[in-house]
Amino acid sequence: MIPLIHALLRTDAEVMLASKGKAGELLKTEFPDLPFYDLPSATIRYSRRKSQAWILAFQIPLLLVSVSKEHRWLKKFLITHPLDIVISDNCYGLYNSSILSVFLSHQVSPLLPAGLKWMEPFVHKVLGLFIRSFDRCWIPDDKDPILNLTGRLSHRYPLFRNTAFMGILSRFCELPDSTGKEPVKKVDILVILSGPEPQRTLMEEIMTRQLEGTDYKAMIICGMQHSCRFENESVHASSIEYTYHLPADAFREAMRNAGIIVCRSGYSTIMDLAELGLSAILMPTPGQPEQEYLAGYLSRQGFFHCIDQRNFNLQAAIGQYRSQNKKPPGVFRTDTGKYLKDLFALYENKKIHHRQPDKETGQYLRL
Numbered sequence: 198m199i200p201l202i203h204a205l206l207r208t209d210a211e212v213m214l215a216s217k218g219k220a221g222e223l224l225k226t227e228f229p230d231l232p233f234y235d236l237p238s239a240t241i242r243y244s245r246r247k248s249q250a251w252i253l254a255f256q257i258p259l260l261l262v263s264v265s266k267e268h269r270w271l272k273k274f275l276i277t278h279p280l281d282i283v284i285s286d287n288c289y290g291l292y293n294s295s296i297l298s299v300f301l302s303h304q305v306s307p308l309l310p311a312g313l314k315w316m317e318p319f320v321h322k323v324l325g326l327f328i329r330s331f332d333r334c335w336i337p338d339d340k341d342p343i344l345n346l347t348g349r350l351s352h353r354y355p356l357f358r359n360t361a362f363m364g365i366l367s368r369f370c371e372l373p374d375s376t377g378k379e380p381v382k383k384v385d386i387l388v389i390l391s392g393p394e395p396q397r398t399l400m401e402e403i404m405t406r407q408l409e410g411t412d413y414k415a416m417i418i419c420g421m422q423h424s425c426r427f428e429n430e431s432v433h434a435s436s437i438e439y440t441y442h443l444p445a446d447a448f449r450e451a452m453r454n455a456g457i458i459v460c461r462s463g464y465s466t467i468m469d470l471a472e473l474g475l476s477a478i479l480m481p482t483p484g485q486p487e488q489e490y491l492a493g494y495l496s497r498q499g500f501f502h503c504i505d506q507r508n509f510n511l512q513a514a515i516g517q518y519r520s521q522n523k524k525p526p527g528v529f530r531t532d533t534g535k536y537l538k539d540l541f542a543l544y545e546n547k548k549i550h551h552r553q554p555d556k557e558t559g560q561y562l563r564l
Contacts, residue, residue, distance in 0.1 A: 202224075208541075283296060302336065305334070346491075350491070416455075457477075457515060
């Protein structure tokens, strides 16, 4: 959502944000001057065990309740905040007949754990009922059935009529060039922590344990969460540097100046890497079918190197990574302005509110 928000701010639109949890914290950090509202959403629980099929299955009713809560929240929100357009990231309930609504997702045909594979066609059809309720569905990926980043997550079934591939969306695509700025220090290993607990902490423990005692100069970016090891003097005395959160420009330079990147295979991270033309060692979150599939699929495509958390060995992974010399092709781009222009034209055609620009701000659209 970050590059879309930047693009919207360059228009005469009034932009408001709604989110929750770590995603909300990130948006408030990136856009401290924009109004922010809490959005109801379900919190998915994960365990320390790899097999989580039944854990996720029991939470399906919770997800359906969350969709209903989102829908009711938007209906109530519109009474006091007369919006024109809502653009949401995987929020199936944020549509309303009185406004334009856009659904943004890279997985219109989600993958389920091994024990629930038989439900995937049914889940696709059910989610399609929600997606068709939106005016537009944007998939941040390339439409090429061979050269793409999502594979079966978005290329498995025929697309819905309101759906289009818009190219990748990375937080780095809106950043100015850093030429002439003070160079960022180089590190041998850059570890990017992300994802839900307890698996996020498990990854931190694995990487810290395997980095300690080596000669590698390493940096671990903890994301929007502090590391429990910040107060550990022995860790501070080692060659591992911990950092809580980096602004987008500093984050980009840290990635560019890293010898090897180790990270989860979340799709936002993959798009960031593709935008910079960088490869990485991907360690998918155990029990998350989407991440496990993306890591394997993109490794077979020759873009990244994949190794699972249970069998992770840093030295072996580095050796395999260097021998295979994997790298994304660097052709994944998007013209955000094109899709916003289409959206604004659709708004003009429907003439939803017939409102005049705000007398004080001159702004016309409220998103």
